[in-house]
Amino acid sequence: MKAVTLERVEKTYPDGTRAVRGVDLAIEAGEFVVLLGPSGCGKTTTLRMIAGLERPSAGRIRLGGDDVTHLRPSERDVGFVFQFYALYPHMSVRANLAFPLECSGVARAERERRVDEVAARLGLEPLLALRPRALSGGDQQRVALGRAMVRRPSVWLMDEPLGTLDTGLRLALCEFLRAEQLAERVTTVYVTHDQEEALRLADRIVVMSSGEILQAGGAARVYDEPADLFVARFVGSPGMNFVHGELVAEDAGGARRLHPKPPPTLWGRAQRPPEPTPGFTLSAESSAALPLPAAAAALAPGEVVLGIRPEFVALDPASPLRGRVAIDEYLGAARCLHLDTALGRLVARVGPDEPATHGAEVGLRFDPAHVRLFEPATGRRIA
Amino acid sequence: MSAPVLEVRALAKSFGRARALDGVELELGAGEILVVLGPTGAGKTTLLRTLAGLETPDAGSIRLHGRDVTHAPPRERDVALVFQNFSLYPGWSVRRNLEFPLRAPGRNLAEEEIARRVARAAEQLGIAALLERDSRRLSGGEMQRVAIGRAIVREPALFLMDEPLANLDAKLREALRVELAALVRARGVPMVYVTHDQAEALSMADRVAVLSGGRVLQTGAPREVYLRPRSPEVARALGSPPMNEIDAVRRGERWLADDGTPLCTAAPSAPERARLGVRPEHVAPEGGPAPAQIEVVEDAGPHRVLVARFAGTRVHLLAPRTFGARPGDTIHPRIAGERVVVWVRA
Numbered sequence: 001m002k003a004v005t006l007e008r009v010e011k012t013y014p015d016g017t018r019a020v021r022g023v024d025l026a027i028e029a030g031e032f033v034v035l036l037g038p039s040g041c042g043k044t045t046t047l048r049m050i051a052g053l054e055r056p057s058a059g060r061i062r063l064g065g066d067d068v069t070h071l072r073p074s075e076r077d078v079g080f081v082f083q084f085y086a087l088y089p090h091m092s093v094r095a096n097l098a099f100p101l102e103c104s105g106v107a108r109a110e111r112e113r114r115v116d117e118v119a120a121r122l123g124l125e126p127l128l129a130l131r132p133r134a135l136s137g138g139d140q141q142r143v144a145l146g147r148a149m150v151r152r153p154s155v156w157l158m159d160e161p162l163g164t165l166d167t168g169l170r171l172a173l174c175e176f177l178r179a180e181q182l183a184e185r186v187t188t189v190y191v192t193h194d195q196e197e198a199l200r201l202a203d204r205i206v207v208m209s210s211g212e213i214l215q216a217g218g219a220a221r222v223y224d225e226p227a228d229l230f231v232a233r234f235v236g237s238p239g240m241n242f243v244h245g246e247l248v249a250e251d252a253g254g255a256r257r258l259h260p261k262p263p264p265t266l267w268g269r270a271q272r273p274p275e276p277t278p279g280f281t282l283s284a285e286s287s288a289a290l291p292l293p294a295a296a297a298a299l300a301p302g303e304v305v306l307g308i309r310p311e312f313v314a315l316d317p318a319s320p321l322r323g324r325v326a327i328d329e330y331l332g333a334a335r336c337l338h339l340d341t342a343l344g345r346l347v348a349r350v351g352p353d354e355p356a357t358h359g360a361e362v363g364l365r366f367d368p369a370h371v372r373l374f375e376p377a378t379g380r381r382i383a
Numbered sequence: 384m385s386a387p388v389l390e391v392r393a394l395a396k397s398f399g400r401a402r403a404l405d406g407v408e409l410e411l412g413a414g415e416i417l418v419v420l421g422p423t424g425a426g427k428t429t430l431l432r433t434l435a436g437l438e439t440p441d442a443g444s445i446r447l448h449g450r451d452v453t454h455a456p457p458r459e460r461d462v463a464l465v466f467q468n469f470s471l472y473p474g475w476s477v478r479r480n481l482e483f484p485l486r487a488p489g490r491n492l493a494e495e496e497i498a499r500r501v502a503r504a505a506e507q508l509g510i511a512a513l514l515e516r517d518s519r520r521l522s523g524g525e526m527q528r529v530a531i532g533r534a535i536v537r538e539p540a541l542f543l544m545d546e547p548l549a550n551l552d553a554k555l556r557e558a559l560r561v562e563l564a565a566l567v568r569a570r571g572v573p574m575v576y577v578t579h580d581q582a583e584a585l586s587m588a589d590r591v592a593v594l595s596g597g598r599v600l601q602t603g604a605p606r607e608v609y610l611r612p613r614s615p616e617v618a619r620a621l622g623s624p625p626m627n628e629i630d631a632v633r634r635g636e637r638w639l640a641d642d643g644t645p646l647c648t649a650a651p652s653a654p655e656r657a658r659l660g661v662r663p664e665h666v667a668p669e670g671g672p673a674p675a676q677i678e679v680v681e682d683a684g685p686h687r688v689l690v691a692r693f694a695g696t697r698v699h700l701l702a703p704r705t706f707g708a709r710p711g712d713t714i715h716p717r718i719a720g721e722r723v724v725v726w727v728r729a
Contacts, residue, residue: 038552039523137423166422166579171623175690178679194553196623200681200688219682220704236684237557311685327565329586332609332622333664333701334685336586338561349685352606 001065003029003187004050004155009059011045011211019045021211023059030185032178034198037208038234043191044159046208050189051157052076063154079153081144081161087132093143094119094128100151118146121180138169145173149180156181156188162197174200195235199223207231223309225372229379232307232372238336241313243290243306243343244376247299254297258290258306260343289321291368295383304382305374310336310349312367315356319363328357339364386449388413388573389434389541394443396429396597403429404440405597411541411573412589416564419577420584420620421594427577430594431543434575435464448540463539467546469530471518478514481505481532504535507566524555531563535570542567542574548583556580560587581621585609593617610662611724618660618724624688624699627661630728638723640694644673647720660724663688666700668708671717677710691716 004027011020020042027033035043048054050061052073061069068076079100087096094115101111119125122142132140145161161177162170178201181188192198198205199219206216207230215227226232226240233239245260290306315337323339323346330352337348337356341364348364356362373383389411396404403426411417421427432438434445436457444453452460463484471480481501485492492500505511508528513521518529527547534542547563548556564587567574577594578584584591585605592602593616600620601613612618618626631638631646633655638646646659668689675693687702693716700716708714 038554169422171625175679196553196683199683223682223684234554237553239554309685327561329561330605330609331582332585332605333662 001029002026002062003031003064004189005060005062006046006050007060007062009046009049009061010057011042011049011054012057019211020049020056023211023213025206025213025216027187027189029187032181032188032190032201032203033206034202034204035189035191035206035208036193036195036198036234038193040210041208042211043193043208045211047157047159047189047191050155051078051080053080077154079148079151079156081148081156081158087140087143087147089132091131092128093124093130093132093135096132096143097124097128097146097150100147104151114150118150122146122149122176138165141165141169142173145177149184152184152186154187156186156190158188158190160192161190163192170197177201196237199235205235207234209234224370225381226307227381229305229307229374232374232381236309238310238347240307240309240372241346242374243308243346245290245304245306247292247296247301247304247373249301256292256296256299256301257287258292258304259287260290261303289319289365291366291371293368293371293373293383296373299373299382303376305376307372307374307381308366308370310347312370313346313348314365314367315348315350315354316363316365319365321364323362323364325356325358325360325362337362387411387446388415388448389575390444390446391434392444392446394430394433394445395441396426396433396438397441402597404433404443407443407594407597407599409575409592409599409602411575414568414571414573415589416567416574416576416587417590417592418584418588419575419592419594420579420581421577422579422620425594426597427579427594428545429597431464431545431575431577434541435462435543436460437464461540462543463534463537463541465531465534465542465544465547467549469527469547471521471526471529473517473519475518476515477505477510477518477521477529480518480529481514481536484533484537500536500538504532507535507569508532509562523551524559527551527559535566538570539572542572542576544574544576546578546580547576549578549580557582563587581623585621591621593620595620610722612660615658615660615726622662624663624690624701626724627659627663627666627696627698629659629661629694629696629698630657631659632656638720640696642695644694646673646694647671647718647723649720653725654727656728658726658728660726661698661718662722663699664701665719665722666698667717667719668700668702668706668714669717671715673715674713675716677708677712677714680708680710689714 006023006025009023012018037043049056052071063076097115098111119128162173202219204216205219205222207214209230215222215231222235243260245258247256248259250257323341325337326340327338329336335350335352337350339346372381374381387410391407391409394404394407419427433440482497485497505514510528548559560583588605591605591608593600601608601617609621615628630641633649633653636649636651638649640646675691677689677691679690681688687704687706689700689702691698
């Protein structure tokens with residue numbers, strides 16, 4: 001039996017905005033699912049419908065086997081953590097933690113035991129007697145997390161619980177949350193716009209845009225085999241590079257070649273790639289430097305979008321595909337070189353000690369094993 | 384460095400009993416981007432407000448272009464401040480919002496000059512097509528561009544930015560940080576930029592100042608602060624996953640963890656007891672002398688993050704995506720001895 005099931009769930013607001021459009025999703029018991037997407041993609045509305053804080057305009061929601069579509073939040077066995085922690089200001093940390101247990105009628109001794117256990121795990125013991133306003137933002141957020149975790153609901157629902165925290169604390173809590181979820185095996189639905197958080201936490205990532213699910217899959221799957229241009233651009237930091245072109249048949253045997261061309265104005269759901277940089281022209285050799293996956297042989301000639309992740313764009317002085325480093329971003333463990341080329345702006349992820357920097361002219365090579373192809377009209381991946 | 388644009392000496396500011404700034408020292412060269420990195424409550428916003436003249440320091444001095452402005456009012460400083468919570472005039476067009484600071488009393492700019500500055504800023508920020516649009520009809524990213532545009536059109540001597548991207552989606556933040564740094568560099572105007580986002584600090588800064596509890600813990604090029612953090616506290620401010628910290632003793636030319644696990648080579652001049660700082664990318668999963676047990680494997684995009692129980696503690700390491708490993712597997716972490724940072728142990 002699935003822990004959470006959404007069937008054709010819709011949410012249309014009175015002003016006509018369709019926030020969620022026909023979402024189907026089945027979540028296994030014990031699974032950690034992350035709803036990922038930009039502001040306005042419908043991820044939070046979806047979560048709030050699971051919690052019962054919003055009523056779907058159509059469709060059905062089940063928790064376990066029960067249809068809860070029309071049940072109030074209190075009638076559903078869910079624990080909810082918001083981005084903006086709402087602690088009761090007049091209660092101590094201990095009382096805040098115990099409150100959900102009190103509400104569900106747990107006996108005092110058991111309450112104390114659970115609170116002590118959660119406080120120990122979250123390192124909150126020294127704070128138990130304090131009021132929320134004496135705590136730092138990070139400590140308040142840990143208490144809010146603790147309050148959701150003190151109960152063992154059948155589902156944890158988390159709306160950007162780490163959203164307002166500093167990086168160090170975020171990472172620590174991320175790992176804590178994952179370890180805790182793995183230990184307790186509580187089904188979790190977690191909403192974020194941060195793809196790194198999603199990659200690190202999820203058993204399964206559900207990428208949403210404009211109220212629809214574009215792809216649901218494991219982190220490696222979504223990263224390596226994005227369903228469409230939007231997913232390819234949104235997941236990854238920075239996202240995938242795109243080159244628009246025309247797939248032409250080189251010979252009767254099926255060999256294909258890509259002739260790059262400027263992209264049309266409307267271009268799937270993703271932002272279209274920037275214009276080519278003046279000064280760099282495409283030669284016949286540089287076009288030959290664009291490798292295609294073997295599956296391209298089976299594709300009909302026509303317009304395609306080639307996609308390649310920045311870590312698979314290597315610098316190679318011998319390559320005929322030339323570019324100039326416009327921006328050199330140092331990121332500690334790696335660097336991102338933003339390159340002006342005849343194909344538009346491309347990003348190469350290189351080692352921190354790569355000598356090329358601002359202004360350098362470089363050659364680029366795409367790793368053929370990691371080239372992906374998309375259909376420009378629909379954005380869907382085709383190879 | 385030629386004569387600094389900004390010189391901050393022994394700056395102190397308290398609110399009641401809370402000490403927000405505690406002897407802050409900073410210098411900023413011509414055209415330089417200085418990123419002040421620190422957690423919530425470190426004093427970042429107070430520092431910027433003090434530089435802008437919106438707060439008066441209790442002690443210390445601020446010099447702009449050699450002139451002491453410690454007690455000068457904001458309008459005499461020629462600085463432009465951008466806040467995290469930007470506010471545009473609703474119902475006004477983007478153009479009118481951008482023109483507004485240029486029409487302030489006492490500015491007396493010619494109409495052509497106003498038009499020129501607005502056009503240039505709009506072009507650089509990619510909002511030229513939005514100039515006639517009502518500011519209420521902009522997306523969050525567009526609004527923040529306009530807010531930054533309002534600072535740029537003033538052509539100030541110094542930009543002060545207080546987490547201007549913090550309210551935006553992660554994806555938009557990533558794109559805008561690149562654009563913003565490039566734009567400020569192209570203008571050649573120096574900037575103090577405060578943030579708690581370490582990726583912004585590393586990628587945008589010429590120099591990073593790590594602020595904590597109102598004090599600057601370390602200042603240096605991003606690479607220097609990342610690779611040679613002066614203390615564990617600085618190390619923790621940068622890096623994702625975080626730098627590993629392992630307590631160790633030196634036996635001749637080797638470091639041993641406190642539990643006796645052999646770690647890596649040591650310089651003979653190193654102290655006998657130390658805390659070692661090791662970046663996850665400087666630990667290879669195999670090739671080392673001692674075993675470790677994998678606890679967690681995460682696919683983090685270009686690489687795989689492993690968390691392993693090793694040398695009596697938990698260490699993070701980066702492995703290639705092709706490295707097949709599962710929780711429970713045994714690996715032999717190899718630490719690059721020459722990359723290790725040695726701190727005195729308390």
